[in-house]
Amino acid sequence: MxxxxxxxxxxxxxxxxxxxxxxxxxxxxxxAALRAPDHGRLRPWAFISIRGEDRLRLGEILASSFxxxxxxxVAGAADRERQKALRAPLILVVxxxxxxxxxxxxxxxxxxxGAAAQNIMLASHALGFGAMxxxxxxAYDPIVKEALGLRxxxxxxxxxxxxxxxxxxxxxxxxxxATLITGAQGIAASPCxxxxxxxxxxxxxxxxxxRLPASSENVYHSGQFGGHPGLCRCSxxxxxxxxx
Ligand SMILES: Cc1cc2nc3c(=O)[nH]c(=O)nc-3n(C[C@H](O)[C@H](O)[C@H](O)COP(=O)(O)O)c2cc1C
Numbered sequence: 001m002x003x004x005x006x007x008x009x010x011x012x013x014x015x016x017x018x019x020x021x022x023x024x025x026x027x028x029x030x031x032a033a034l035r036a037p038d039h040g041r042l043r044p045w046a047f048i049s050i051r052g053e054d055r056l057r058l059g060e061i062l063a064s065s066f067x068x069x070x071x072x073x074v075a076g077a078a079d080r081e082r083q084k085a086l087r088a089p090l091i092l093v094v095x096x097x098x099x100x101x102x103x104x105x106x107x108x109x110x111x112x113x114g115a116a117a118q119n120i121m122l123a124s125h126a127l128g129f130g131a132m133x134x135x136x137x138x139a140y141d142p143i144v145k146e147a148l149g150l151r152x153x154x155x156x157x158x159x160x161x162x163x164x165x166x167x168x169x170x171x172x173x174x175x176x177x178a179t180l181i182t183g184a185q186g187i188a189a190s191p192c193x194x195x196x197x198x199x200x201x202x203x204x205x206x207x208x209x210x211r212l213p214a215s216s217e218n219v220y221h222s223g224q225f226g227g228h229p230g231l232c233r234c235s236x237x238x239x240x241x242x243x244x
Contacts, residue, residue, distance in 0.1 A: 006126040013130035016163030020089035021129055032123035036115035044109035045116050048093040048148055059085035061147040062138050088161035096155045113157040120160050130165035133158045
């Protein structure tokens, strides 16, 4: 499947059955995950592959952790948790393994794991398989993390269920892409905020990459751009210097 077609046709199947990707195909899917953007090349990912009988162990973890989280849940609820492990022949648990790094905050490592998970979704689809991304409270439960060999500081980005879709994929309701895009006029910057955002000693403002349209309430004096100090007129009529 062509890459762009895979991007715009991916959807979550309602049911997933056999066959799962075989071991070689699973490695190809993981290879796609490894191309996730990764600040600092930390490789902050863990992929836990669960198939066959091992899914019963995962089901047990889901059921027993559920009982501890929800001791007064109705009868049968824990069993429904257990059954989740059987909803596809292959489950890839994608987690962010967080390391302390002065340049790469944890959020960027989690986002990278999310990108890896999305690459798994797309690679599965492109190779003819279906994939669903689920979390549910289990993903955030320290007991589940520990049982899967993860640390408390790690984050489960998702349980990615992979198999063969039982039916043709439903196309998603159309959204007009243009309605979700805003231009620079949507940015609520005021010269007063600009002044606060200056870092002491900095010669240029980190956000000065665009000019607000003339209709904007916030009037920027040209001297403000390019790192030269100048006067800014705020939307309330007052003026302030952007020098620090
Ligand atoms: C991080 C993340 C966690 C999700 N967790 C769940 C979940 O626990 N249960 C669920 O029904 N859908 C969950 N979803 C949403 C589905 O995977 C799916 O994307 C959504 O139902 C829209 O369907 P589509 O993938 O066909 O567009 C999650 C999605 C993301 C990105």
